[in-house]
Amino acid sequence: MIINFTAKSLVLTKVASSTLKFMNIFGIGIDVVEIDRIEESIEKFGDKFLDRIFTQSEREYCDSQKRPHVNYAARFAVKEAVAKSFGTGIGKHLSFLDMEILREPSGEPKVVFFGAGEKFAKDNKIVSVKISLTHAKLYAAANAIAMSAAE
Secondary structure: OEEEEOOOOEEEEEEEOOEEEEEEEEEEEEEEEEHHHHHHHHHHHOHHHHHHHOOHHHHHHHHOOOOHHHHHHHHHHHHHHHHHHHOOOOOOOOOHHHEEEEEOOOOOEEEEEOHHHHHHHHHOOEEEEEEEEEEOOOEEEEEEEEEEEOO
16 A cells, blocks of 8 residues: 655555555656667677676576566666666765665565665665666666655
8 A cells, every 4th residue: 555645755655464654755766778778888898887787686687588688778777767766876875786676576676775875775764765667679767766764
């Protein structure tokens, strides 16, 4: 159950079967990537590009897919969207490798933070980041909503 009170930027989320918790929307982000651009970067720079952007788990997942470059593009887009939801972009407070995009057994994507990303989330009381990603023939897109603990 999610109820959005946009005037106060509060979200009521069902945490457990009988527990409800209010959270603030810290920020939202969206990104669209040309799949060919990511494919060209992989072809031109190889491991140098991949190691700078993706964790080993992300690489293993993408490389196991029929069209790896499409999955890499979607993960690139979601990392950019998450950085925008933090209001920082990729840089001092969050690098590409400070986050990892994984899949729940259900297939739902999730983001896990490390290093500076984990510190930024903790310092700003960000308790959850919901992500969604998609891809088509030419583009991959993603959005992210960062939620912080209500005060």
